[in-house]
Amino acid sequence: MIELKNVTKTFHQKDRIVTALSDVSLRVPQGKVFGVIGTSGAGKSTLIRCVNLLERPTSGEIIVDGKALMQLSNAELAIERRQIGMIFQHFNLLSSRTVFENVAFPLELAGTPKAEIKTRVLELLQLVGLAEKANDYPASLSGGQKQRVAIARTLANNPKVLLCDEATSALDPATTRSILNLLKDINKRLNITVLLITHQMEVVKSICDEVAVISHGKLIEQGSVGDIFADPKQELTREFISSSLHIEIPSVYQERLQNNDNGNLNPLLKLEMTGKSVNEPVISEVSRLFDTDFKIVSAQMDQAGEVNFGVMLIELSGKRENYDAAIQYFNSKHIKTEIIGYV
Amino acid sequence: MSDSLIDLLLKGTWETIVMTFVSGFFGFLLGLPTGILLFLTRKNQILEQPVLNRILSVLVNVFRSIPFIILIVWMIPFTRALVGTSIGVSAALVPLSIGAAPFIARLVENSLLSLPSGLIEAARALGATPFQIVYKVLLPEALPSLINAASITLITLVGYSAMGGAVGAGGLGQVGYQYGYIGYDAVTMNSVLGLLVVLVFLIQFAGDKLSKRFDHR
Helix, strand or coil: CEEEEEEEEEEEECCEEEEEEEEEEEEECCCCEEEEECCCCCCHHHHHHHHCCCCCCCEEEEEECCEEHHHCCHHHHHHHHCCEEEECCCCCCCCCCCHHHHHHHHHHHCCCCHHHHHHHHHHHHHHCCCHHHCCCCHHHCCHHHHHHHHHHHHHCCCCCEEEEECCCCCCCHHHHHHHHHHHHHHHHHHCCEEEEEECCHHHHHHHCCEEEEEECCEEEEEEEHHHHHHCCCCHHHHHHHHHCCCCCCCHHHHHHCECCCCCCCCEEEEEEECCCCCCCCHHHHHHHHHCEEEEEEEEEEEEECCEEEEEEEEEEEECHHHHHHHHHHHHHCCEEEEEEEEC | CCHHHHHHHHHHHHHHHHHHHHHHHHHHHHHHHHHHHHHHCCCCCCCCCHHHHHHHHHHHHHHHHCCHHHHHHHCHHHHHHHHCCCCCHHHHHHHHHHHHHHHHHHHHHHHHHCCCHHHHHHHHHCCCCHHHHHHHHHHHHHHHHHHHHHHHHHHHHHHHHHHHHCCCCCHHHHHHHHHHHHCCCHHHHHHHHHHHHHHHHHHHHHHHHHHHHCCCC
16 A cells, blocks of 8 residues: 655755665555654654655655655645645644634645535544534644544545554653554544554554564564564664563562572562563463462563563562572573562 | 814824825735745745745845835835825835835744744645645734734834825824924924824734734644
8 A cells, every 4th residue: 555665865964965764665555554663863754754755755666555656746746645644743733723624624625515524524523532622723622632633634535544653752641542542443444554653662562563663764674563572683673672561670679679699588580571482371380390489579461463572570489499490491481581689 | 282283183194094004005915925935935845946035035135124214215216107206195105015015024934934834744744735835824824923913014114104204205204294393393293203102002902902813822
């Protein structure tokens, strides 16, 4: 549905040339949600702006729904853009228009008759759950509501493709989840292909089918979300994955934590489960085999695609002479295990 | 205050109002498109045209640097060709409009520059043509600040028209100059000043009210 072929974009800044994108190729199949993740300045904004030619690539090809956009005239491009919806981090609603008029805006641009605009707008506001706000101005809405209006606005033209430019980055976690659910719902119900860029692994994890990691203008890794979480090849990818898992040693433990074992302390272990970890009930196995006990101090487990992954802090007790063997057993099952101290 | 003086002041006030608003109207007719063009042809804007932008910018700066009293005199041949005379209210409208236009163009350009750039981006992404961007996005979004620009312009024009009065343009300026300054009549002079102050206050007040009414940010 969306295809980028060897897209390169350079900017002239004073005397030097900055390469924002270098030889980027990706394909988003019809009906899929594709995420591009990267740190700020990695070129992800430029990438998504290239898809609807808000930014014209220096070289390469952009094909959306079978049309090579780079070959179109400005007038043709304006019409083609109506097939490509886009939502933004800062919503970009027109402050002089009410919610209703904002959603009506793209329909006015396309010359839709007034009566038709009215039914379509009300239907869209219903879809995003803001029908009762139709006559309010954007200034009186919360961030999440503004993004809903922006989503309704961009759906007005029945686009085949939806581009999301950091659409949830300005929102709080709860609102982020509700917007992501809405996007997923739209993707499923209206069969719209979604390309999104983000710096939050949570976004990728919760709604994407496929993901690409961008760094310094290059796509360094891409694949299905399950595969990437199961077996990340690049250091940056691993960082993004672990950044979506926060685990902290509870303060009660932190205070008691010792660096060395004085003979009667229990080791505190950190277990990291990735897609490579064996899909077996390893903890109870170890408990039985090595005559040890576990107390789970804190844990965060998650599912991405088929893959179960996460981190866990456990306090180990039982037969002291078997501790090393137990740790080795975990590692042999690809559960990365380390002793972070003794309590 | 004699009846004849009141008549004189009423006539002067009316002429000043006519000069201010009519030249303001023509000033906007010239200045608004120029300001929009100045904005659109800037670097990284939708109709980026560095050469055209440069030419417009220089032209605007040249006209803005001519002192108004000189502009009136300098434009006399043009004014005569256009309205057939160089004296009176209708003659004053020509240099007033021309003098206000570049000032308005810069105010308009600044109003548009202060809009968030994401608005144009969103409109482009929704398939808006440059013309649609101007009249459906830029002008409605900038309306509150354009109204403020209009009040600033009109107040400047009140001052300009009074200056024009010194060289035969009519209006309160002429009354104040002839009867007050040359005739050394303190009552007339101060009445003129009072009326000008009231006029300026009214324009500012109406402008603020109107601007606020259209501001939904």
